[in-house]
Each structure stands twice: as structure tokens, then as C-alpha cells.
Amino acid sequence: MAQIRVENLRKSFDQFTAVQGSNFTIDDGTFFAMLGPSGCGKTTTLRMIAGLELPTEGRILLDSEDVTFRRAAARDIAFVFQLFALYPHMNVADNIGFPLKCQGMGRRQVRERVQETARLLRIEHLLSSKTSKLSGGDRQRVALGRAMVRRPKAFLMDEPLGALDAEFRHLMCGELRDLHDRIGATTVYVTHDQLEAMSMADQIAVMNKGCVEQIGSPQEIYDRPASMFVADFIGSPPMNFLRFESGLRSGDRAVAFHSVSVEVPQICEDRASALLALGIRPEHIRFADAAPVRGEVFGAEYLGTTQIVTVDTAHGRVAARLPSSASVRIGEMVGLEFHSERLALFDVGSGLAIRTANEGSAGHG
């Protein structure tokens, strides 16, 4: 198993820059997810780590060994593809044993290792089947088997659950994480599905337009998004942004939100007056008649245990997550009370979060 380090990695295709100056370190044994919308450069980054794409600039280190321009085969990593890429002209056992055969391992040893891997994945009964006859989940397991059989330094997975249906995806999520824990492998997992990333990863890198916007544990990323993009991308429904114009003083515990004072976590930096955004997660909003920020109920979505109520305020539409027992009438005027310790502040111009006490505690959290 290995530590993976990426230094100033950049990749351009002609005019288009797919990845710009990424830096991160993935520690040995970490389940690392790269999350972002399509076209954000996460797959390109993964392919560069695998050696399927050569970087325009920067370095990739595997256990502090520079592998930037080494052949994919010489890196001792395994890759799991979204479409599984099982060889259609081979059966399951041949597919799993293929990497060992490539290395020139003896036939008997290959058979033993294939058996062992199949047992781990509970697909022993499928070994002699044709890959075309398998269900999506079994194909996924075979693809994993082919990756595991070589006992590589790291697993790279490119949306490995993307081709499965929703119900099965959830099951495979659990299985993948379980497998990761058992073999203790370093895993880099690319996905655009925040639920997959949140539920499986130790560390998440959120990418946007070729840049890594934030790296942190799922909780850090959810609770203390580093930018408006991250705040908007993570969470469903996403974080609400209410824009206002104001200056900030370090040490303040409230901001002047359109002539109303709204309590926020203690601010840690001074700012000249600029366009700011108040970031509020839907679950941090309560209806309170006395609250100064008011709006008209626009609609409600019933979700079982909770409901999402959208409210039109004078400064934008806001989604609130309320218990489904709360009775809400469309068109009703309501007051919105915010959970002040959990609010975030953003500079709209740069899109970056403004440091507050909420963020200051990140190191200990």
C-alpha cells in the first residue's frame, strides 16, 4: 500500500486546461474521493495518477518515488473502470487472472490467487461463466477482483458504481468500503455523486473547473465549505445563499443583513464593504413568527420524515428542511430563524468563505 502525492499537476489539451495546478497528498490506507461535476478534471487527474494520461506539468509520487512519466504497467496500481471493461472474449476466471498472466505468473499460482480473490468477493460460483451473462453487480465484483488480484499499491476507481441502478449502488457502496477496510488499500475514487463520496470516503477533494476547491473529511466539507461552489455542490437541497452588502470587523458576532442584525459565528477577519452571502443549510432554518427575516411560503415537498419548504423572501428564495409534522400553508407569511452557530459567510466576488469561529474550530473538529 502506498502514499500518493500530487504536486502542481497540470494538464492541457490544446487550448483547454483540464486540470490546473493540483496539489494533494493521499495517505497510506486512505479512502480518497474526488468529487465534482462532469468536466471538472477529476477523471483526468485519476488517469494521470494511473499513467493513462501524461501531465503537461507537475509530478506524481508513489511512496515518494517519482512515477510521473512511468508506464502504467510499471506503477503497480489497479484501475477500475466505470464500464467495468471486462474482456468479452474471456470467462470470469481468465478476466480476474489476466493481470497475473501479464506478469508471467505460473498457471497454478494464478488459479490459487483467482480462487482466493473470488472467495473474498463471494463470486466463486461464477468463475467459469461468460462475462456477458453476468448481472451489473457481478460484473462490478469481477472488475474489482481483477484489480485486487495483483495486490497493487493503490486502487484507482473511475465512477465504478455509475453503471449500476440506484438500489444496487447503495449496496455496493457498503461492500466497497468494507473491502477497503479489509485489505487496507489506498483507494482513489472518482465520482460525481455526493452521496457515494460522503458515505464512503475518509477524505474528499471537491473539484471544479480543473481546480481542487477543498480537501477534507466529509463532515468538514459539509459543515465548513471553503467556497460557495462547495457549499452549493454538497448537500441536497444545497446551501441557501442570501446576498447582502456590508463590511466586516474581526471579532464581531453579528452582521448587518439589510438593516436586520443577524447573529453569526465570531468573524475572524476585517473586510471592507463588499457584496457578501449568508450561507444557511436548509436544516438550520426554523419558522418563528417573531423573526425579523420574513417571507412567503412558495411550496412544500414532502419527504417522509422531513419536508422541504421553499420560502420567497425579499432577498431571494430559501429552502428550509422542517419536520414533516409542521403544518405549512402555501402563501402564508412566515418568519425565518437561523441556527446562528452554523451559518457561513462568503465573499460573492471571489466565491471564497470568510473565516469565522465556526471555521476556526475545524482543526479540532
Place this chain on the structure above:
Amino acid sequence: MTAAVAKSTAHSIVEASPRARAVAGSLVILYAVITILPLLWIVATAFKSQSDAIAYPPKVLFEPTLEGYVNLFTVRTRQTPDFIAKLPPPETWYDKLVRQRDMVIAGPSKVVPRFVNSLIIGFGSTFLAVFLGTLAAYAFSRFRIPLADDLLFFILSTRMMPPVAVAIPIYLMYRQLNLTDTRLGMILLYTAVNVSLAVWLLKGFIDEIPREYEEAALVDGYTRLQALRKVVLPQAVTGIAATAIFCLIFSWNEYAFAVLLTSGEAQTMPPFIPFIIGEGGQDWPAVAAATTLFVVPIVLFTVLLRKHLLRGITFGAVRK
């Protein structure tokens, strides 16, 4: 439920009505008859005698003879009956057949070397075109090649005029290079014509093979060439078969260049067949016999690869 289905007069969307099936069937049969009839006529003519072959009205029923085939494979000279009577008795059935017409066999004709030429040039150029085409198509399909679209268009443009339009420059070039009337020259020429078709056809097939397959192989320890050979080619086999048939049909049947560039050594069957002359003109049964033999390899090749051809030409029509 079943009764309702039985009574229903609605059209099934998967099953053709009896009338539609009858129409389709007769169309297919009609087409088969139209295409097979000339072929059958040729095969029959090969077994006719000289006079039956040119009889008017044409004879459908006739007494079969192997004279055509004997004439095709031999060179004969006319002799006086006295001379023939003095010869030792004929050793073989074809000696006898020839002597009945007051002739003796002077030696073998050139049909066998011509046929061998056709085989070598046809299959040789097909192999080369498919081989080069596969490599080029793979490169165009998988790598970022500067000006790839222009190059592909350039390759295709070699097909935009009839090859014969450049016959004279090619003739002059070949004379300079001493390639006229050589098998190598013909193989190179047919390869050059076929390779553009091969690149375009095969690029389509290889584009359809997900690149993840070879990337998986690359990660698992293969080199690019090994991945191509052991992962891509087995999956491209239908496309390669279809392309090979198209290439072979072209180089096998090619006439104009063969007439222009070959006369002795490297002459193929197409220019040889029309000049099989008998006494007093074209020896039609011998021509028909040669044509029959000429058609056999391509029929065999097509039948052998039929399965691939069927899948090959519809491959990629539907996105899976």
C-alpha cells in the same frame, strides 16, 4: 385472454403478415434468380461444346463435355488424321478427347501460373492493406494526431476518382522503378488502392470498441502493442473480416491496371481470361471454364467469413 388475442385483427409489431411475408419472399427469390442465373449460365457453358456454346437459340439442354476445361489447361496443334493414326495410342482421357478433333496436345497452357499470380497478388495485397489499415485505423482512433481529420480526408480522397485516371502516371512510374509486370508491383498498387478503404472501415470498427479494454490491459501490465494484439484485435475480428472481403474482391477482380501493367510474368486472371482464343475465334467454353474457376476462391472466402461479414456490415448501426 387467449381468445381475445386469437380474434384480434390488429397487426403484430414483430411478426409480418402472411402477405408481407409472401411479397418479401418472392422479392428475395427473384433477386437470387437474377444474380445466380448468369453464374449458372457460365458454369453450364463451360461444359458445352464449341458449337453448343454459340448456338442460336441458346441451348439449355446439351450433351456435357469437358472439352472446355481441356482447352483451358492445354495448348493444342492441329494435325492430319494420318499423323494422328501413326501416334501411339492416347495415354489419357484428355489426349483422346483432343485427338477426336484432329489435334494433339502440345503442352500446358498458362492458366495455372496466371491463377497462382491472382492468388498471390489478391491475397497478398489484401493482407497488406488490412494489416496497414488496422495499424493506421487504431492510431487514428486512439491517439491525438495533429491534423487527424485532414489526414483522414486525404486518405479518403485517393478514392475520389477512378484509379484508372492515374493509369498513365503510374505506368511511367512503374517503368522507371522496374515494377511493371512484377507481382510485387501489383501487390503494392492494389494495397495502395485498398488501404484507404481499410483505414476508413476499420476506424469505424475500432472506434466502437471501448478504449477502457486496452487501458485496463495497459494498467495490468501489457505494452501498447500487446494490448492491441491480445485485447483489441480479437474484438475487431468482424470488422477485419468484412474489410478483408471488400479488399479481396477489389484486387481479385481488378482489370484495367492488370491489362496495362502485366503481360507475362505477373499477369492475373482477369486480363488472361478474355484472350483465351481457340480456332477461329473466342473459345467460349474455355472462357467459361476459366471464369468458373476464377469465381471459386472468392465464393469460398466469402462463405468462410460470412458470419463475420453479416455482423460486420451492420456493426455499429445500433448503439448498444
